[in-house]
Amino acid sequence: MGEQVTFAIAAIGAVSFGIGVVFFKDAFRAAVSLIGTLLSVALLFIVLMAPFVAALQVIVYAGAIVVLFLFVIAYLGERNEVPGRDRLDAMQAVGWIALLGIAAFGVIAALDSTIGPGVPPPTNTDVGSPAAIGHAFLSDHIIAFEGTSLILLVAAVGAVILAKRAVQLEGGR
Amino acid sequence: MTVPMSAYLVLSIVLLGLGMLGVMRRRNPLLLLLSIELMLNAGNILLIGFSRQWDDPAGQIFALVVMVVAAAEVVIGLGLVVAVFRSRMNLDVDEMSSMKG
DSSP states (O other): OHHHHHHHHHHHHHHHHHHHHOOSSSHHHHHHHHHHHHHHHHHHHHHTTTTTHHHHHIIIIIIHHHHHHHHHHHHOOOOOOOSSSSOOHHHHHHOOOOOOHHHHHHHOOOOOHHTTTTTOOSSSSTSSHHHHHHHHHTTTHHHHHHHHHHHHHHHHHHHHHHHHHHHHHTTTT | OOOOHHHHHHHHHHHHHHHHHHHHHSEEEHHHHHHHHHHHHHHHHHHHHHHHHHHHTTHHHHHHHHHHHHHHHHHHHHHHHHHHHHOOOOGGGGGGGGOOO
């Protein structure tokens, strides 16, 4: 019972804050609304017995990524949004068709008897504990682990180079 | 009675649709990146949900990798946005189509 109530609160929160992200005119409000969605998703992760990923969701997403967004929004300040000329209608149509396909596939999967309402998930598992995740990372998924560090290195070097070029354009050193 | 996996599926599809709507109707590249974060989170919900359903830590590994990719993408995306909009004044993705030098 408690699990269902928590799921309902988190799901409603995620969807309503997500609507805020899409429809707020002000960039600052949209970014703050994204924090609400991310915290609701973290609550869902806790319901799904994944406390480690939930903690990282709060620390990395809500703590670091959204703060970076807020810095850039404050740095660039208010800009006027120009009215669109080319809405790329054909590509939008393709996108909606793709989303409809995903939704149809999701409905088929949701009606599948192996994950439907009648099948409870296994209880008393520890797949979400830091120990289990660390073990999986360093044994079966070592390539993903190393690839992760490579991605972070490339992102850091790329950010430094982009910032350096921007400073040079302004005549600084 | 616990929450069935199909509920998580429906929630994930709704969040993915919202993110896609945002990518299509926003012109400000900052808000476009925000909508992409929404879509990535929809995927993460499914990864964690199926990890719980099938008792396999691989889904959690995938979700963590997705988070790292999202962080890298935001760093590079915001770096590009700042670099472009120091020289040009409007926030409009269509004007970014000529990126040289």
